[in-house]
Amino acid sequence: MKNMYNVIGLMSGTSLDGLDLAYCQIQETEGSYTYNIKQTKSVDYTPEMKNSLKNAIHLPTLGLLELNNTYGTWLGEQTKIFIKEENLEVDFIASHGHTTHHQPKKGVTFQIGCGQHLANACNHVVINDFRTNDVSLGGQGAPLVPIGDMFFFKEYDFCLNLGGISNISFQKEEKRIAYDIGLANMILNYITQKIDLAYDKNGELARSGVINIHLLNELNDLEFYKLPFPKSIGYEWFLNKVIPLVDQTEDSIPNLLHTAVHHICQQIAIQIKNNIKPKNSKLLVTGGGALNSFLVDTLKHKLNNIATVVIPSKTVIEFKEALIFALMGVLRHENKTNVLSSVTGAKKDSCSGVIYYPQ
Incomplete structure (x- = not known):
């Protein structure tokens, strides 16, 4: 297992101001982690995309699943452009996605941006869906930072x-x-x-x-x-x-x-x-x-x-969350705890995230 990772963290927040990409070097030394944010990029949402994300909560099931897939492909395309622009060596992508539904009392949290579509579009391993496992353990699925x-x-x-x-x-x-x-x-x-x-x-x-x-x-x-x-x-x-x-x-x-x-x-x-x-x-x-x-x-x-x-x-200020999702990806890759029950109220700490391989 290596102790230096090159990871791109992806973050889209509730303020709907765009996608943040942070290329981070994360090093592990005897259980301690340090970081270096090497390259960053922000991609503004078009008015149409912002409107789609804002109103996703009102979509019927089929429409939401379609948006999950198309948004995942878009995330992958933006990541691929970023990698090419900066000539980056990448171990994997860690993506938060964009939260459309969050009702943990009902056992529901959903971050669109399908991991498989994302992985296929950028041709890199993707780790995403960091919240669902914690909610299944009775937690809030948030905050993760x-x-x-x-x-x-x-x-x-x-x-x-x-x-x-x-x-x-x-x-x-x-x-x-x-x-x-x-x-x-x-x-x-x-x-x-x-x-x-x-x-x-x-x-x-x-x-x-x-x-x-x-x-x-x-x-x-x-x-x-x-x-x-x-x-x-x-x-x-x-x-x-x-x-x-x-x-x-x-x-x-x-x-x-x-x-x-x-x-x-x-x-x-x-x-x-x-x-x-x-x-x-x-x-x-x-x-x-x-x-x-x-x-x-x-x-x-x-x-x-x-x-x-x-x-x-x-x-x-602008890329801390993207950085931390990169760390969460590293911890998931190492099968270590990345979600704290003391924070979310879950039954136990967990190692959350789903890994997708490009096809």
Whole structure:
């Protein structure tokens, strides 16, 4: 068994901003892992593809299976282009896919991007479907990134990801704890799309607004925030619980954004304060939200004298999740634990992922 792997991690998140590809060298030395992100690429979704992914939840079964296959082929084609452009030597591909359905209480989680179609399209071994096994063991199937936080970013007391959803990871009593906090870019992008804007660059529109107290209180009162961890959310929750609150609020776009940012940061601050260490803690922030300067400024203000907010390099901000799915692929290849029951609530730790060979 080798101790140095060249892996491409693929990630598509709930914010629907595109596909992230990260070519990573991952080295194992006596059970410890180190990484080097060698090459990266982001592929924006066309409006048509973004619309297809966004509305996949409403597709009939046959339509969803067809999208699973065509999206898998598209992932493989994009990976093949990336490999050719950069002349990469690759051991295998580790793909998260794109989550269309996530209802772990019903034993359901589905990430489209068929592994066999992907493998055939790029002519490389593919490891994907990292969530299903954990759900079958009674877990949430999420979040999965904490295994990478534990191996790669253990110098931080808290690891916060601000993608479509905010989630957090930290060590507590020798166990890794992690869960979805709640909203992040999903609500911000939904609001900006009302004025045909993909996102609020640097949070400039949000910064110019003021808080709508009624909306803020409604968002803070959502039942999910009262639930104990382990817990996770998907697009269904956003569709059913959050969109109605936003749509029924008559206010300007800047005010809606300003309110959403304060809500996001307020919920994060509650979790940090509930789990703070005696010393001044360090909070690593990654994901697209780390590039929103107003969101980061608001978070720093709410955590003043409680935790130091650390913003890493743009590469780590944007490609941390793709990197960690590359690690999960390595751990699956080595038949080692890559999903933690302390995080998901499953019956036991597991080695998850399905391996596909090109035909």
